[in-house]
Amino acid sequence: MPSGLSPTSREVPLSDNDLIVSKTCTKGRITYANRRFMTIAGYSEQELLGAPHNIIRHPDMPKGVYRFMWQTLKEGREFFGFVKNLCADGSFYWVFANVTPDLDDSDVIRGFYSVRRKPPQTAIRAVEPLYQQMRKIEASGSGSAAIDQSVSFLKQWLKEQGLEYNTAMVRLYKNYPLAG
Template sequence: MPPPNPAHSTEVSLQPGELIITKTDPKGLITYANRVFMRISGYAEHQLLGQPHNIIRHPDMPRGVYRMMWKTLQAGEEFFGVVKNYTIDGNYYWVLANITPDYDRKGQLQGYYSVRRRPSREAVEAASRLYAEMRAIEARTSKPAAPDASAAWLTEEVARTGQDYTSYILSLNAGALGRGERA
């Protein structure tokens, strides 16, 4: 839900050690949300269950990040990323997201399990810079090609550090994770 005036939105922060946990079905519809998620996002359980997880998607998030996320998850791998989300009242919060495919005993995809924690300030600042450039790329690229173009730019930019996106994100959060907040 977009805020009435994004220029006046306020950042909401998770406390150290606090975890947001959600589960979705294979299409991304929320099937479970913990109390921390409800408190931070401002949504009640009945407002979340059955809704697409992107109900909290902030427009500052480039589509290319989600393209990378879905490619990673569809390959059966877990995804780590720094994500900016909306609250119901138009404020925002940053998370270090870890999303994992959830399979049944027969190996059939049941959905996705996501654990999100407070990212380091360094990770938020780096993501803000990278995501601004990704949004600029998406704005000047044809709509169907925009997510792939910005994701390719991000991959190349992060490769300059000698890391892939996951390693880069985790390295930016090493301090926060080292204080008992494990990924």
């Protein structure tokens, strides 16, 4: 979260047709942002290009989700997930994100593409308690070990659902039940 920025309770609504697109280098610095991203997040192109993508990280997001995402991406696999993002003015917006490694001809990761769209409210209601518990775990510990415990909690939740992470997230996006 940018220094001095206080999150507000104001949500920026996304339309059904919004597609937020960005590209980063392997270190997570933004190399491309579409106009819709700039408009919704409230940043200019100059402010975004070269900035770490976590410029839009909302403090309500558990760090364990990001750790899990980076582990998935570094394995060369795509990641789907629900993310609460922070705007430049402190407001927020929820997205359903699909992050994909950009591989060269030798399957070496050159960067990452992210396409985000409006998530269904049913999915947000489903992940909010999960994220709240992950944040609680992270707050009760310290440093990397607390984040690892948060990821372990997420993996246990998935095991209870009987689903792989991306499958669970896509099912939530499509309003399918997780179990069964």
